[in-house]
Each structure stands twice: as structure tokens, then as C-alpha cells.
Amino acid sequence: MSRRRYLTARGLLLLAFGALVIAGAALTDQAQTQALPGDEQIWKDFLAWFKAAPLTPNAFGDYAAELGRQKLPKEEIERRFGVIMRLFSIRTDGVEIFYDKTFSRPALTGRPEEDGFASTPSEFLFGAVKDVKPGRALDAGMGQGRNAVALARAGWTVAGFDISGEAVSAAARNAEAAGVRITAMKDDYAAFDFGRDQWDLIALIFAWAPIDDPDFVERLRTSLKPGGLVVYEHFISTPERRHAPMVRALGPGAPREAFAGFEIVSYEEIKGTGDWGGPDSNLVRMVARKR
Numbered sequence: 001m002s003r004r005r006y007l008t009a010r011g012l013l014l015l016a017f018g019a020l021v022i023a024g025a026a027l028t029d030q031a032q033t034q035a036l037p038g039d040e041q042i043w044k045d046f047l048a049w050f051k052a053a054p055l056t057p058n059a060f061g062d063y064a065a066e067l068g069r070q071k072l073p074k075e076e077i078e079r080r081f082g083v084i085m086r087l088f089s090i091r092t093d094g095v096e097i098f099y100d101k102t103f104s105r106p107a108l109t110g111r112p113e114e115d116g117f118a119s120t121p122s123e124f125l126f127g128a129v130k131d132v133k134p135g136r137a138l139d140a141g142m143g144q145g146r147n148a149v150a151l152a153r154a155g156w157t158v159a160g161f162d163i164s165g166e167a168v169s170a171a172a173r174n175a176e177a178a179g180v181r182i183t184a185m186k187d188d189y190a191a192f193d194f195g196r197d198q199w200d201l202i203a204l205i206f207a208w209a210p211i212d213d214p215d216f217v218e219r220l221r222t223s224l225k226p227g228g229l230v231v232y233e234h235f236i237s238t239p240e241r242r243h244a245p246m247v248r249a250l251g252p253g254a255p256r257e258a259f260a261g262f263e264i265v266s267y268e269e270i271k272g273t274g275d276w277g278g279p280d281s282n283l284v285r286m287v288a289r290k291r
């Protein structure tokens, strides 16, 4: 082979090798990108695990341990938790699974800290309506219907809804056992048709309701009859006692501001134990009336 032809052949070989290295690097990059799941996959994997796992007070910690067992690096576990926490607060399927599990616990003690929920009616709610003539009540985020059933027993015509199908079935069963009728629906805050001039009372008791959304509060207002009441009890989030975003616990003073378009009949923020449990919680109790 002449020296010139030898150099050309060597050049072509080097070029081919270079192309192989570049293609190889691109394939490796692609493989790495494929190996890291995107947000939807992370959420799907978490929900599949959450559905199957036993319900414990520290589900997120349990999942972190599970990801650790899969030998994922700390940064990847943190990345996945960022996605999970963000999606948990804007989607309802995680909340639904959580409450389906909560309300299908087999053995109940009547103690909220052990059962995961309260079974006796809210004293705050019943104190707020003790002098109100029973009319049409809506129990939003009603859980297993402790308040819906008690309102029906007190003569109210009651409808209630909840995102958890287990909650709705339990509420219907509890109403039947108590010998009263309630309309129990599976629905969520985003989709539920609150209607117009419908209700004398809307109960939002530890209901994870998005009252930080002015459109939601306006839907409540529109759906009440003039003079109708919203009775709201929930946790307050403080820097010392922060609640996860999906709980929709607002900061001090914020619930009153959210209901600025209402007459505030009573409002207090206290430190105590809500009847839903949670010792030393910051709680808000508000009664607001549609003008």
C-alpha cells in the first residue's frame, strides 16, 4: 500500500472509531435517562406501594426505607420524594388511598389516636348549631359520617360527600345502623356541584378543604341560602408545627381572611387537642354566615 493510501485508510478507521465512541456515549446517556423514572412513573410506583403497604403513622418514612432497600442513592430518594410530596398535594388519588385504608381498619377502639379517626360527633359543630332550626346540611369531606349521622338524628336533612369510597360506604352503613337517612356521595372538592342557595349549613370539620382557593370559598358562599352557616374546624400550620400541604392547614389568621366575604359569627385559634386527635395542636374554630 502506498503511504498516501495507508494514511487515508488509517484516517477512515479513526473517524469510524470516533463515531462509535460518540454513538456509544449517546447510548449511555440515553440509558441513564431511561434508568431515572419521570414524575408519572415515580407517582405510579409510590401509589402501587402505598396501596399494598400496611397503614402506619409514618408511611413516607416506610417508603424511604423501601427505596433504600432498593439501593437507590440518597439524592435519587430525595428527588423522588420531592415529586411525591408535590403530587400528593395536588392530586387526590394518594389521599383517597390513605383514607380508604384508614376507614377500612377492622378493629376500632373509639380512640382517635389508635383508630386513626374520631367516631363521636364534633362538639364544636353541635355547639355552633344548637340554636339553629334544622334545615338542609352538607357535610363536606364527611369521613365515615360521624357528624352527618348525628345531624340527621337531630332533624337535619343531610347530604355528605367524601373522596374515599370506604368513607362513603361506612357513612351509609352508620346511617342505616342509626335508623336515619343521609345522602352519601363519593366525590371531591374540585368536582362536587355545591349548587346555588341550597344549604342552611355546610360542615367542614377537619375536612382538608381547599379554603385557600378563593374560587372554592365562593362556591361555598353561592351554595348557601342567605343566612346559611359554614362551620369550620381544622389545624393551623405554624413554623413549629407544620402540616403536610395536602392537609390544607392554613397559617394563623388565614381562615378568617379566606372568609372575608362572610359575616364571621365566631372565630378562635387555640392550642389544644382536636376531637380528631393530635395533642398540642394549633386549631381554628370558625362559624361564618352568608350575608
Ligand SMILES: C[S@@+](CC[C@H](N)C(=O)[O-])C[C@H]1O[C@@H](n2cnc3c(N)ncnc32)[C@H](O)[C@@H]1O
Residues within 6 Å of the ligand: 092, 095, 096, 099, 118, 122, 140, 141, 142, 143, 144, 145, 146, 147, 161, 162, 163, 164, 167, 187, 188, 189, 190, 204, 205, 206, 207, 208, 276
Ligand atoms: C380528617 S378526615 C375528617 C372526616 C370528617 N369530616 C370528620 O370530622 O369525621 C378528612 C376527610 O376529608 C376527606 N377528603 C380529603 N380530601 C378530599 C377531597 N379532595 N374531596 C373530598 N373529600 C376529601 C378525606 O377522605 C377524609 O374523609
